[in-house]
Amino acid sequence: MPPLLELRNVKMYYNTTRGTVKAVDGISFKLEKGEAMALVGESGSGKSSLAFTIIRLLPRNVAESGGEILFYDEELGVVDLMKMSESEIRRKIRWKKISMVFQASMNALNPILRIQDQMIEPLVLHLGMSKESAVKIAEEALRSVGLSRDVLSRYPFELSGGMKQRVVIAMAIMMRPRLVILDEPTSALDVITQANIMNLLKELKAKFDLSYILITHDIALASEIADKIGVMYAGKLVEVAPADLFFRWPKHPYSQKLLAAMPTLREDKKIEHIPGDVPSLINPPPGCRFHPRCPYAIKGKCEKEEPAVKDVEGSLVACWLY
Numbered sequence: 123m124p125p126l127l128e129l130r131n132v133k134m135y136y137n138t139t140r141g142t143v144k145a146v147d148g149i150s151f152k153l154e155k156g157e158a159m160a161l162v163g164e165s166g167s168g169k170s171s172l173a174f175t176i177i178r179l180l181p182r183n184v185a186e187s188g189g190e191i192l193f194y195d196e197e198l199g200v201v202d203l204m205k206m207s208e209s210e211i212r213r214k215i216r217w218k219k220i221s222m223v224f225q226a227s228m229n230a231l232n233p234i235l236r237i238q239d240q241m242i243e244p245l246v247l248h249l250g251m252s253k254e255s256a257v258k259i260a261e262e263a264l265r266s267v268g269l270s271r272d273v274l275s276r277y278p279f280e281l282s283g284g285m286k287q288r289v290v291i292a293m294a295i296m297m298r299p300r301l302v303i304l305d306e307p308t309s310a311l312d313v314i315t316q317a318n319i320m321n322l323l324k325e326l327k328a329k330f331d332l333s334y335i336l337i338t339h340d341i342a343l344a345s346e347i348a349d350k351i352g353v354m355y356a357g358k359l360v361e362v363a364p365a366d367l368f369f370r371w372p373k374h375p376y377s378q379k380l381l382a383a384m385p386t387l388r389e390d391k392k393i394e395h396i397p398g399d400v401p402s403l404i405n406p407p408p409g410c411r412f413h414p415r416c417p418y419a420i421k422g423k424c425e426k427e428e429p430a431v432k433d434v435e436g437s438l439v440a441c442w443l444y
């Protein structure tokens with residue numbers, strides 16, 4: 123069976139006054155149907171940029187983008203999203219096949235519009251649906267996320283944070299997409315509400331056979347839902363591994379550091395921090411980008427040559443140690 127999504131050497135660079143920012147720099151991975159991949163890594167490693175590249179919502183200052191983003195669909199066959207025009211993406215892909223819950227999107231709900239108007243607007247305006255059918259779809263989507271139809275007549279300020287996040291998730295699944303990209307979907311919520319939203323995402327995944335790309339800083343949260351974990355560092359994917367294997371045996375030194383920096387309730391565990399900062403993506407370090415912060419860097423090797431991705435007992439890792 124083909125995967126749902128396959129990225130091959132995807133790049134996306136930004137133009138800035140300081141130089142070209144290589145935010146996504148040669149990323150390859152596969153996502154199967156019904157699979158959830160958590161994308162983790164420090165702030166500024168390029169996670170959101172990769173998400174925007176996949177759903178083709180790019181700012182004007184893109185310097186260059188390249189590679190292949192293959193999407194396998196029963197209706198469309200295999201399409202390369204990189205080669206599709208904006209109008210084709212809008213007609214065939216965005217929201218219908220691939221949707222996104224943006225970072226802080228629950229706070230981006232328009233405060234002066236009722237939920238109904240915000241939910242049906244794209245259906246009526248962009249898809250030319252009648253108001254009645256659009257309201258039906260919105261009602262159904264709200265039901266799927268555990269909200270009653272009364273929410274349709276409310277304004278955002280009349281809803282709790284958790285309810286607003288459910289509305290935003292309802293909007294993302296309204297058109298029955300195959301893949302939902304979630305950028306920090308629970309970061310502004312309290313822990314109980316976070317857990318409720320994660321449970322909801324799990325239910326929706328099973329019910330609609332959805333695939334997810336879940337961007338998060340919170341590896342513990344990622345472990346709740348992810349089938350596999352992708353670790354980004356400075357524009358590169360340094361490790362992709364099945365979740366259970368990743369937590370038992372993280373192979374890239376950066377993955378090991380990320381896990382060691384993860385807080386737990388165990389009192390005997392000392393939380394480590396990762397010394398140094400994420401490097402500049404304008405002039406990233408040569409060779410392996412992690413070498414200046416890596417305790418195992420091999421002199422004469424890691425600072426000179428970029429490691430290729432290797433299959434190391436079930437994990438894909440880009441590191442000279444293997």
Ligand SMILES: Nc1ncnc2c1ncn2[C@@H]1O[C@H](COP(=O)(O)OP(=O)(O)OP(=O)(O)O)[C@@H](O)[C@H]1O
Nearest residue numbers: 136138143145164165166167168169170171181403
């Ligand atoms: N529109 C833009 N123009 C120029 N540079 C940008 C733009 N958007 C992001 N960047 C830069 O690209 C790099 C990657 O940013 P990105 O937001 O993708 O990282 P991230 O891993 O998602 O971070 P966070 O977890 O903080 O959201 C950063 O150096 C950022 O400053």
